[in-house]
Amino acid sequence: MSIYQTELLAGPLALPGLRHEPVYAPTGLDSIYASAPRIPFDDDSRLVFLSDCHRGDGSRADAFAPNEPLYLAALERYRRRGYTYVEVGDGDDLWLNRRLADVRAAHPRVFELLHDFGLDGKLHLIRGNHETGGHQYTDKDGLATHDGLVLTHTISHQHVFVVHGHQLDLPNATFGTVTRFWVRNVWAHIARSRAGGAFRPSGNNELPSGAVGAALRWIQAQRRHVAQGLAEWAQAQRITTICAHTHRPACAAYGQAPYFNTGSCVAPGYITGIELERGVISLVKWTLSTLGGSGTLRAERQLLAAPRALCLFP
DSSP: OOOOOOOOOTTSOOOOOOOOOOOOOOOHHHHHHSSSSEEEEEETTTEEEEOOOOOSSSSSTSSSSGGGGHHHHHHHHHHHHHHHHEEESSSTTTTOOOHHHHHHHHHHHHHHHHHHHHHTEEEEOOOOOOOOOOOSSSETTTTTSEEHHHHHETTTOOOEEEEOOOOGGGGGTTHHHHHHHHHIIIIHHHHTTGGGGGGGGGSSOOOSSSHHHHHHHHHHHHHHHHHHHHHHHHHHHHHHHEEEOOOEEEOOTSSOEEEEEESSSBBEEEEEEEEEEEEEEEEEEEEEOOOOTEEEEEEEEEESOOOOEEEGOO
């Protein structure tokens, strides 16, 4: 089990009932929404939203490394089909790894592909909490980054707000400096040691016993709490919102709070994301499978929820 691991997909598609009071004061999201770049789109647009890759330095602590071939296969397919790639934060783990150069050296093909999207004018990078503090990366390897984006439909003028979402996570926002210090100076050493195996994905989603299990249960509860707050903000503001951070994929049903979550790229053996194509929003999952008896690996995509017509949300 990893502190980055996504929870079982059986639960996160359905949001709990909304409370009457927000979890935290939403001023951080309000400010980002007001100042975010406006990006036009229409019903012919194709966009894919992935997040929480947590790319590292290739060491034992690199949560992204096991899924890198799958991520590359999926992203290359999206590029061939003309999609715009929106990375919704925490693409690189710059809390666990102090230097972006070390991350780039460990994953050169990923950065080449990001630059390819950039040259096509089809790349948007959003900063997550693991890319803030200490160094403020207003650009990443020469590629511009932002705190959020607002996609604006050229005909209907509908807005879609895209933000990482850690702004409503108390340990990663208000106390982000303390949390970053702990990650860099305590967790980094554990993750790179043999003891770190207790925290790595096992694929069965069973939590260990003792203090480790208690810590992981607290993390999962905190993620559910943050997801609740993000959904409440989207509902109160009547703004369709695509977030990340919690590693809990979510796809709002009609009549629910207009909250969508990409999930992550570090779950054991799969990645999740959101697609927006021809006015339809879909939550998807990618896995690697063996092609016939040849042993050749192929990336396969499946829907995790029925596609939603974007125009039926605020």
